[in-house]
Amino acid sequence: MNGTSPLLIVVAAIFTSNILLASFLGMCSFLACSRQIGTALGLGTAVIFVMTCTTAINYGIYHGVLVEGAPLLSTDLTFLTFIVFIAVIAAFVQFVEMFVERFSPGLYHALGIFLPLITVNCAILGASLFMVIRSYSFFQSVGFGFGGGAGWALAITLMAGLRKKMGYSNVPKPFRGVAIIMIITGVMAMAFMGFAGMVSIQ
Amino acid sequence: MSGNSSCAPGGACGKGLCGGLCKQTLREGTWGNNPISMQILGICSALAVTNKLENSLVMGAALIFVCAMSNLLVSLLRNATPRRIRMIAEVAIIATFVIIFDQILKAFYWDMSKNLGPYVGLIITNCIVMGRAEAFAMQNPPVVSVVDGIANGLGYAAVLGVIGFFRELAGSGKILGHVVLSPDWYSGNQVMILAPGAFLALGFLIALANLIKPVKEETT
Numbered sequence: 001m002n003g004t005s006p007l008l009i010v011v012a013a014i015f016t017s018n019i020l021l022a023s024f025l026g027m028c029s030f031l032a033c034s035r036q037i038g039t040a041l042g043l044g045t046a047v048i049f050v051m052t053c054t055t056a057i058n059y060g061i062y063h064g065v066l067v068e069g070a071p072l073l074s075t076d077l078t079f080l081t082f083i084v085f086i087a088v089i090a091a092f093v094q095f096v097e098m099f100v101e102r103f104s105p106g107l108y109h110a111l112g113i114f115l116p117l118i119t120v121n122c123a124i125l126g127a128s129l130f131m132v133i134r135s136y137s138f139f140q141s142v143g144f145g146f147g148g149g150a151g152w153a154l155a156i157t158l159m160a161g162l163r164k165k166m167g168y169s170n171v172p173k174p175f176r177g178v179a180i181i182m183i184i185t186g187v188m189a190m191a192f193m194g195f196a197g198m199v200s201i202q
Numbered sequence: 203m204s205g206n207s208s209c210a211p212g213g214a215c216g217k218g219l220c221g222g223l224c225k226q227t228l229r230e231g232t233w234g235n236n237p238i239s240m241q242i243l244g245i246c247s248a249l250a251v252t253n254k255l256e257n258s259l260v261m262g263a264a265l266i267f268v269c270a271m272s273n274l275l276v277s278l279l280r281n282a283t284p285r286r287i288r289m290i291a292e293v294a295i296i297a298t299f300v301i302i303f304d305q306i307l308k309a310f311y312w313d314m315s316k317n318l319g320p321y322v323g324l325i326i327t328n329c330i331v332m333g334r335a336e337a338f339a340m341q342n343p344p345v346v347s348v349v350d351g352i353a354n355g356l357g358y359a360a361v362l363g364v365i366g367f368f369r370e371l372a373g374s375g376k377i378l379g380h381v382v383l384s385p386d387w388y389s390g391n392q393v394m395i396l397a398p399g400a401f402l403a404l405g406f407l408i409a410l411a412n413l414i415k416p417v418k419e420e421t422t
Contacts, residue, residue, distance in 0.1 A: 022397045027245040028329050079305060082323045083297040090290065122246050122327035129320035172409075179409035186401030193398065 006143030008199055009136075013147025015195040019123050020155040021188060023130075026123030030156050030185075031178060033117075040160035043117070044153025048146065050096065050118050051127050054089050055145030058128040059138055061088060085128045093119045123152055158188065227346060228353040236357040236411070244330040247321045248362055249400040255378050258366030260307075260314055262359025264322060266352055268299045269331050273351035275299075276339040283340075292335045293326065300325045330354055365403050369394050 019025050026047070033043050061084060068076035097115045101108045118124060127148045131141045162184055171180050244265075251257040272295050276283075283291050304322045307315040315322070325331060334354050339347040370376055373394035375383030393399045 024246045024249040024397070024400065025324070027249070028243065031245070079301060082301055082304070082326055083294065085323075086293060086297055086326055090293070120327055120329065120332065122324050125327050126246075126320055126324055129323050133319060174409040174413040175405075177408075177412070179405045179412065182401050182405030182408065186398040186405060189398040189401055190393070193396065 004140065006139040009140050009143040010147035010150070012199045013144050014151040014154060015192065016199055018151040018155060018189075018192055019126065019148040020152050021185070021192045023126065025126040026121050026152050029117055029121050030152075030159065031181060034156050034159040034163055034181075037157060037160040037164065040156045041153070044149075044156055046115060046118055047121065047123065047152050048149030050089075050093060051124050051149035051152075052142060052145040053096075054092055054124055055127050055131055055141045056138070057088055057092065058085050059131060059136075059141045062132060081129075081132065085125055089124050089128075090119045123148065155188070159185065227350045230353065236361065243333055244328045244358060245404070247324060247328060248358070248365065249397075249404060250321050251318055252362055252366040252369055252400060252403070253373065253395045254317075255363065255366040255370045257314070257317055258362040259359070260311075261318065261321065262355070262362045264300075264303050264307075264325060265328070265330065265358050266355030267303055268296065268325055269334055269355040269358075270348050270351035271299045272296045272331060272335055273339040273347040274344055276335045277342060277344040277347035280340050288340065289336075292332060296331050296335065297326050330358055361407065365400070365407060369399055369403055373399065 013019065017023065020027070020030060029043065034040050062081065064070055065072045066077045066081060066084065068074070068078070093115055097108075100115075127145050130148075131144060136144060159181070163181070166180070166184075175183070247261060247265075251261045272292070275295050276292055279291070279295075300323065303325075304315070307318070307322060334351060338350045342350070367377065370378075371382065372391050374390040375381060375385060375388045391399075394403070
């Protein structure tokens with residue numbers, strides 16, 4: 001990747017190439033946990049934190065161990081990328097859970113159920129894979145992880161607000177449930193396309 | 203993640219070769235309990251790769267392969283796997299088969315591998331595969347588990363095929379790269395190729411499935 005500023009990547013990851021609305025990642029928990037604004041915010045915060053840290057760790061492991069001629073192990077192990085990344089994410093989430101439980105019980109109870117859910121959130125793995133495909137530098141990766149998480153949190157919070165409002169509207173019967181949510185997400189994605197001219201990363 | 207437990211009851215198919223049960227499993231996976239339209243699982247990749255029919259078909263094939271093979275292995279190992287570490291064992295098995303498919307794709311179909319980008323790797327976190335391994339293969343013998351894997355993969359592939367067909371047709375007037383709607387009188391609708399079209403197409407597809415086969419009402 002060229003020398004795009006990490007700050008620019010943060011902005012772009014939130015608005016122009018939102019990880020949920022443009023790359024479709026993290027849909028499952030987006031659909032399941034967007035009923036309440038509080039829940040959405042809690043999960044969003046957890047995702048921002050985990051995504052920023054796991055992209056940083058995965059960057060270190062990928063460039064330190066896996067690629068050919070890496071400083072720690074010179075064999076080409078890139079075919080192990082998927083399994084290493086998912087193991088790192090699972091282990092990190094487990095570690096954070098234990099750490100938070102020990103040192104901040106209040107936060108633990110607030111985030112409690114969301115932390116395990118994050119392991120299976122494909123946005124987290126997706127961010128690490130995008131990092132490899134777009135060959136970001138370290139700071140660009142961290143910026144992308146943070147921006148991606150923030151973009152996801154923004155989208156799920158917006159959706160939670162909209163679902164609250166939608167409780168008062170009369171939705172046609174076949175569309176009730178997931179169908180109408182997909183269509184609203186489509187409209188949201190169109191709205192976010194309005195940012196497209198601002199910055200672009202690929 | 204959906205607490206749907208309508209798969210065949212465990213143990214019921216323990217006797218001999220399962221004739222009727224295989225058929226029932228097949229029907230459940232492809233239509234009655236279709237992973238995408240009924241259980242709303244594995245949406246991410248269903249949206250991301252469907253801008254062309256070709257991509258959708260390859261992705262469908264990937265899922266059939268991974269789902270069938272991981273169901274087989276999980277089922278073979280089901281009595282040897284301790285309950286406490288079964289999740290991590292399932293993830294490791296699934297990741298192995300995803301890596302195999304990814305390597306095959308990279309070796310023989312490099313362009314397609316580029317097109318699909320990170321979404322092949324994301325099959326690991328696709329809830330369909332994980333869900334079938336956890337809900338079905340852990341309780342059932344190998345043969346019927348493979349059938350279940352293939353059935354769910356087929357159900358997924360069918361939905362992807364339908365969405366891919368309409369998005370490519372509406373978006374660029376082509377099917378599998380062949381021009382169907384001549385650009386002389388049909389100008390492609392770019393929205394259908396871009397992200398919003400995917401959400402809209404899937405939304406209408408789910409609504410259509412609800413219309414044909416009503417599910418119990420869910421509060422929004």
